[in-house]
Amino acid sequence: MNQTVEKAVAYDVERIRQDFPVLNQEIRGKQLVYLDNAATSQKPKAVIDSIVHYYENDNANIHRGVHTLSERATLSYENARKTVRDFLNANTEKEIVFTRGATEAINLVANGIAKDLSAGDEILITAMEHHSNIVPWQMLCEKTGAELKVAPINDKGELIWDAFEALVSNKTKFAAVSHMSNALGTINPIKQMIDLLHQFDVPVLIDGAQAIPHIAVDVQALDCEFYVFSGHKLYAPTGSGALYGKMEQLEHMAPYQGGGDMISIVTFENTVYNKVPYKFEAGTPNIVGTIGLGAAIDYINTVGIDAIAVHEKSLLEYATEQSKKIDKLRIIGTADNKGAILSFVLDGIHPHDIGTMMDHQGIAVRAGHHCAMPVMDFFGVPATARASFAMYNTHQEVDALMAGIENLIEMFG
Numbered sequence: 001m002n003q004t005v006e007k008a009v010a011y012d013v014e015r016i017r018q019d020f021p022v023l024n025q026e027i028r029g030k031q032l033v034y035l036d037n038a039a040t041s042q043k044p045k046a047v048i049d050s051i052v053h054y055y056e057n058d059n060a061n062i063h064r065g066v067h068t069l070s071e072r073a074t075l076s077y078e079n080a081r082k083t084v085r086d087f088l089n090a091n092t093e094k095e096i097v098f099t100r101g102a103t104e105a106i107n108l109v110a111n112g113i114a115k116d117l118s119a120g121d122e123i124l125i126t127a128m129e130h131h132s133n134i135v136p137w138q139m140l141c142e143k144t145g146a147e148l149k150v151a152p153i154n155d156k157g158e159l160i161w162d163a164f165e166a167l168v169s170n171k172t173k174f175a176a177v178s179h180m181s182n183a184l185g186t187i188n189p190i191k192q193m194i195d196l197l198h199q200f201d202v203p204v205l206i207d208g209a210q211a212i213p214h215i216a217v218d219v220q221a222l223d224c225e226f227y228v229f230s231g232h233k234l235y236a237p238t239g240s241g242a243l244y245g246k247m248e249q250l251e252h253m254a255p256y257q258g259g260g261d262m263i264s265i266v267t268f269e270n271t272v273y274n275k276v277p278y279k280f281e282a283g284t285p286n287i288v289g290t291i292g293l294g295a296a297i298d299y300i301n302t303v304g305i306d307a308i309a310v311h312e313k314s315l316l317e318y319a320t321e322q323s324k325k326i327d328k329l330r331i332i333g334t335a336d337n338k339g340a341i342l343s344f345v346l347d348g349i350h351p352h353d354i355g356t357m358m359d360h361q362g363i364a365v366r367a368g369h370h371c372a373m374p375v376m377d378f379f380g381v382p383a384t385a386r387a388s389f390a391m392y393n394t395h396q397e398v399d400a401l402m403a404g405i406e407n408l409i410e411m412f413g
């Protein structure tokens, strides 16, 4: 038995599964096999309980009232900020801005830096970005006259380093890069990328939406200016998420939305903005979702992100090995450094049919362009089927996936 398998055995996946009530059900008479975690992950009882507890005991608006419920709600919300700070190893919790998710966080930064850009400036992204990390930068270019540059990828779905390096220059004013691709599973060498970009004084935003449930993140070690993620892929409620930004960057940036809570003084002549991070949290936020995000991170910490990473690596290796035995299956995304995502196509079967036919067997996989149409174009496919793994998936579920694929190939003959 190799070391990975030994650790995977010590990792008590059956006990973990009991913490996720939704997993315990049948779909079309078959035990549910949930392999759509890159789209959203299921929520542990601890998160569900935190939501119920909040609404049954503490519900009030935050930062305003002096009454007890408001104080409790504020305390829980601000505790979640500390939890996120610890999880990312940010310098201070003031560097954590709560958002609706990764998409809102990227738009917040794109709007906040607009005042610093003009014609002739360049913004650099990669060819494997999610639409959320493409479109806000296109919009920013349209607004400012800056130009979007795209670093290419190779046939394995890896960044082509030399081409990336060649695109970085004194014209580069900002870079936004995914930590892990949701369509391919590729994990980018972000530390090296950040170091290179810093040689040209380029601030870097890391899109961590896909990486955060799988990889321990230390924003101080990475030294990135911004790191964004969504709560819902991290076992937390939808509509929660966070932006990490270095203090001096956040202080310099213009606010994104105007409204309550983001101001300290308002008159009709002039308004003074609140301090960071409140400057970026206009209006009543997703209080309960954010408290749920704190609960999700607490839960992850009880299992251990490194133990989760080892387990998921073993699932990916097993799934990759098994899928190589299926002649008609082609894996899309074969990077050397890859997270627990298996994107694939089957000869002669449209990915959408794969999705539907797998559901008939109780298996939830995603079929589509995964919000990464340029990646699909690059590989010359309209879409892929994607199985993506989380802390609660098992090797038996990989077997079920493979059996499901074999059935499908037989059916389509």
Ligand SMILES: *Cc1c(COP(=O)(O)O)cnc(C)c1O
Pocket (backbone or CB within 6 Å): 038, 100, 101, 102, 103, 104, 130, 132, 133, 178, 180, 181, 182, 207, 208, 209, 210, 230, 232, 233
């Ligand atoms: C999911 C995802 C996003 C967008 O996240 P939202 O939760 O939809 O805001 C951005 N980037 C990557 C890599 C993703 O996987």
